[in-house]
Amino acid sequence: MTNMMKALIFRGAGNVTLEELPVPECNPDGVLVKIARAGICGSDIHAYTRGGMAGGIMSDESKFGHEFVGNIVEVGANVEGLSVGDRVWVDPGCCVPDPNLSCMAGGFAEYIATITAVKDRDVFVLPDEVSFAEAVLIEPFAVGVHTKNRARTCVDDKVLLYGAGPIGLMTYAALVNQGVENVIVAEQLPSRIEKARSLGADVFDNSNGADVYAYAREKFGSFTSNAVEAADIDVTLDCVGFGVILATHIENARYSSRFSTLGMDFSPMTLVPGFLMAKQLEIMGSRCYDPADIVEVIDVLKNRKTDIGSIITGEFGFDQATEAFETACDRVKGLKVVFNIAD
Ligand SMILES: [Zn+2]
Structure with missing residues (x-):
């Protein structure tokens, strides 16, 4: 693993840049996750169109992205029940010091470090039946x-x-x-x-x-x-x-x-x-979600009673960030837009 990664930085309305940042260190109570998919949320779109503070949710010049899934690549010494290689959904609130800042969790990056990693509260292991391509919906789904x-x-x-x-x-x-x-x-x-x-x-x-x-x-x-x-x-x-x-x-x-x-x-x-x-x-x-909602969402994705994955209308790479955000802002074309980062 190199010690540098690619990440998107929000620089203000209409301005997202792709930058090289150091891979964050794994915290003793957290895990380091290699991100596979990250979704663009309505709140990211608000920030992109009006500016972060106008939306009241993030400062300009910050990392962002809060809907993501990936593989655990490192586990902190104090963490129980989670292992390297686990495919996981992560509560973005456990990646920032204050859960109210979760819009700035930094999920539009190749790696993310959580501060805490309590299994089934902060981090949920995905069943084999649920692909990253659909699991990226878990966060907005739970809302x-x-x-x-x-x-x-x-x-x-x-x-x-x-x-x-x-x-x-x-x-x-x-x-x-x-x-x-x-x-x-x-x-x-x-x-x-x-x-x-x-x-x-x-x-x-x-x-x-x-x-x-x-x-x-x-x-x-x-x-x-x-x-x-x-x-x-x-x-x-x-x-x-x-x-x-x-x-x-x-x-x-x-x-x-x-x-x-x-x-x-x-x-x-x-x-x-x-x-x-x-x-x-x-x-x-109704605001955000509880762990019970996450469990229910994973069950919905596993049972496949609807083709809900079909709401994903676009997958982009980080090098197409502007195109991805412009698509997400289009209410007709951009139902749910996702960054495909790795598998
Ligand atoms: Zn969201």
Whole structure:
């Protein structure tokens, strides 16, 4: 092993450079991983288009990349249960001193050193059936699975899922894996509608104000409580995150239903809070993931009930970094863009 590696450095909006850096040293409580694949996240795209601080997630002039998988090449003296050669997914939060800095973990590199490496908390060994090509989806996948699990989604629930972007589609795949059959996916972008349908989803095109609740009434029936009739939706999962979805939900939701969102809309909005009481609504936010979500995602990838790997629309080398980011920024062409670094 040489002691130098290639890594991408984020230098500000529209500016990513490929540089030679020393391979990081293996920490006594961590592992050193040779990265095989690394995915470009929505947050990386925000930084690339608006600047790191504008997105509020990373400083300009920093390493970045937080969705990666690879092989362990060195194990710290204090680490238990992990070995050289293990194929692993790594929680990016264990590569930085503060998990809130995980966007700057440095996964767009040939090697990464973790600070800690507790098995099944920081580092998960991949089963043979799950290739690096698909395992690179684990991190964003877990974000979607967490949203579903925050809403305590059960097999018999009738679910309305907003959004067929990468996280929406992965959340859909997790619902299928769980055996949830009554799902409506609401999406507006034609290419994403088509992709969701190719995975088997019942997709409602809610562009131009088309009423998904009217469609849900047809498909799921209606539910009346206290003389108020509403579409019989148990769980609404918001993988889009525009405030209007929450406002529309509060107005249209049925009695005692659950709503979980991973949206990042910080603009103020008007709500009718009385509906929360009158309908006894549960509204919750969903942030990141727990180890249990990672275990579930690995299970989804292993069981292959959907062809979720097909959401990867582009694989690039580090020498094509600008092309990779430009593709990722294109909402039609760039559903999920990945760097193929090694096998
Ligand atoms: Zn991410």
